[in-house]
Amino acid sequence: MTDRPRTRLYLDAPLGSGLPVALDGDRAHYLRAVLRLEPGARLLAFNGRDGEWLVEVTRLSKSGGEAACLERVRPQVPDNGPWLLFAPLKGGRTEYVVEKAVELGAGLLQPTYTRRGDVARVNLDRLRANAVEAAEQCERLSVPEVRDGQPLDRLLAGWDPGRILFVAAESGRAEPMVTAVTARKAQPAAFLVGPEGGFDARELDALNTLPFVVPVGLGPRVLRADTAGFAALAVWQALAGDWTRDGGDSRPPFRAD
């Protein structure tokens, strides 16, 4: 066994035995000027479809570079974590939600505009870059899609009723997470977390009439919106997701130390 390369890149290109992979200018700059790598350096690469590959840098210049796929070190695994619908937050907390949601295996990130939300737009390019960086860091095999922000009512109007929408409820009737998730663990899921000010009464009324909505309780403390999002994802993973498998064997056969 060799050391696991420290550098891990998401590349939106086919990966397969012997295939060359182009490195764009940003990637090449990062490898050359930031990490000070040279041709011959080995990295890990993934594209969300072909598993994780050991690749070797073959060319690096100011304008770009190339690498060659050497060996597949992990097969692709299905990636069916819950979607996260979240009201964008102030003060860097949206970026934090994206980072944590990627680590916690969210399948899709949907910024959601609500009546009491105090952030009316998101910097989509930045959130997508956050998602890529988090996926690279956490050794995830895919980068979840980050969609552009949408108003809550439009998202609900177009909802696929086959996907449960767990709504983090601050008050009112709600099932504890453990029973709500356990009873529906085979179904596609999404979590909706409101803004710091909570949903307004009309939004709650609308949510409560929808057959795919399940209000869930996150305990007696009032969680901040960012906390509610990743707490819900963590509990889902532990009860219904990929944390239920025994750990330690899903990562590649490199030395840990």
Place this chain on the structure above:
Amino acid sequence: MTDRPRTRLYLDAPLGSGLPVALDGDRAHYLRAVLRLEPGARLLAFNGRDGEWLVEVTRLSKSGGEAACLERVRPQVPDNGPWLLFAPLKGGRTEYVVEKAVELGAGLLQPTYTRRGDVARVNLDRLRANAVEAAEQCERLSVPEVRDGQPLDRLLAGWDPGRILFVAAESGRAEPMVTAVTARKAQPAAFLVGPEGGFDARELDALNTLPFVVPVGLGPRVLRADTAGFAALAVWQALAGDWTRDGGDSRPPFRAD
């Protein structure tokens, strides 16, 4: 029912029917100059022992003030959430861990120095202020103790073996959280989360020999240290803690909106 006061203060003083409560200079300044309150304003107060009280400000000056306890709105509840032992992190992430751990009901916060940790001391006053602020915000009835940083080996040497120490394991043999916690849900618990660089081999060897240590797996992605801490707490609360009760009834009878 009246509106729930927006302001909620932790006061380290007895709270009880008719009791006057002194407000120190910082608190008085905050109420007077930041919130622009005047005598007659109503707040909520808690001290970690006597439940939550509706109090009325009776005097406010530059140097301090006083309030009077009017009515208890929530009884004290036992607060036996798991301890969190965490390696301090860079870049504001330690403060974030404290905030989230308070929201997620951690019973005690213990900064823990490990061989690969890259932060060698903590600003204890600041972390304690973070904990108070988070408890006030999240409507918790207590503020967990934040202890001064200690080396891991000293903490392990003095450990009460009656308290399970779940160790967030990045690799090696580990039980999935759901089975590890469910099998030990009646026991006092703590979680230990290492630094971004992980534990070193000697630390892992030492941990693995201890009868109270249970390595737990947090899934196939490599969580950042902050994520691991609050993900573990959230799952514990959902499976063994106060999230298992039906929600909505534990908070006081004020209007939600």
